[in-house]
Amino acid sequence: MPVYSSYSGADIVSVFRFPVVEPLVFGELNTISYSIYRDKFPVRALGRINPKAHTKGPRTIAGSLIFTVFNKHLISKVAKKLYQDKKVNILPDELPPFSVTVTMANEYGANTKKTLHGVELVESNEVITIDDLKLNEAYSFVATDIDYD
Numbered sequence: 539m540p541v542y543s544s545y546s547g548a549d550i551v552s553v554f555r556f557p558v559v560e561p562l563v564f565g566e567l568n569t570i571s572y573s574i575y576r577d578k579f580p581v582r583a584l585g586r587i588n589p590k591a592h593t594k595g596p597r598t599i600a601g602s603l604i605f606t607v608f609n610k611h612l613i614s615k616v617a618k619k620l621y622q623d624k625k626v627n628i629l630p631d632e633l634p635p636f637s638v639t640v641t642m643a644n645e646y647g648a649n650t651k652k653t654l655h656g657v658e659l660v661e662s663n664e665v666i667t668i669d670d671l672k673l674n675e676a677y678s679f680v681a682t683d684i685d686y687d
Contacts, residue, residue: 543648555637559619566608568674570640572601572654572681599654599681603638607664607673630659630677649687656682 552567577595605612613630620634635656643649661678 543644543646543650545642545644545648545650549644550640550642553639553641554616555639556616556620557634557636562616562619564605564612566605566612567603568606569604570601570638572599572684574599574684599684601654601679601681603677603679605675605677607675611664611675612677613662630662633659635682651685651687653685654679654681655684 552564552570554562554564556562574597576597578592579595580589581591581593583590613628613633616633617626617628635658637653637655638657639651639653641649641651657679658681659677659679662675664673664675666673
């Protein structure tokens with residue numbers, strides 16, 4: 539029996555885990571993208587043209603989260619959960635570090651999971667225009683680690 543391991547948008551669920559509150563499911567997440575970058579420098583020896591090896595420098599995990607705005611911004615929903623309905627005006631870069639787990643499962647039984655740990659938002663942006671049918675808000679982030687299924 540063949541294994542079908544592709545997923546559609548309807549097969550994907552994203553869960554955000556903040557400290558001290560129950561996990562939050564965000565159906566508004568359209569896109570999550572990330573990249574992993576690690577500096578590597580050549581190790582050179584006198585009298586050799588080519589490097590002998592490469593060093594392994596620090597690693598950076600960073601990416602973006604893009605949400606569709608239905609009726610409230612992401613930050614409003616999170617602030618309401620974190621601060622127990624108190625009227626708190628916080629900006630995205632003031633949120634505590636959190637984890638994002640993206641789970642994918644299709645009707646054939648295939649499933650995959652990825653978790654980004656220590657996610658901190660560093661930039662947010664939104665464009666409001668009469669030319670678009672929907673509003674999106676985008677956040678850039680850095681993370682401390684990633685787990686693959």
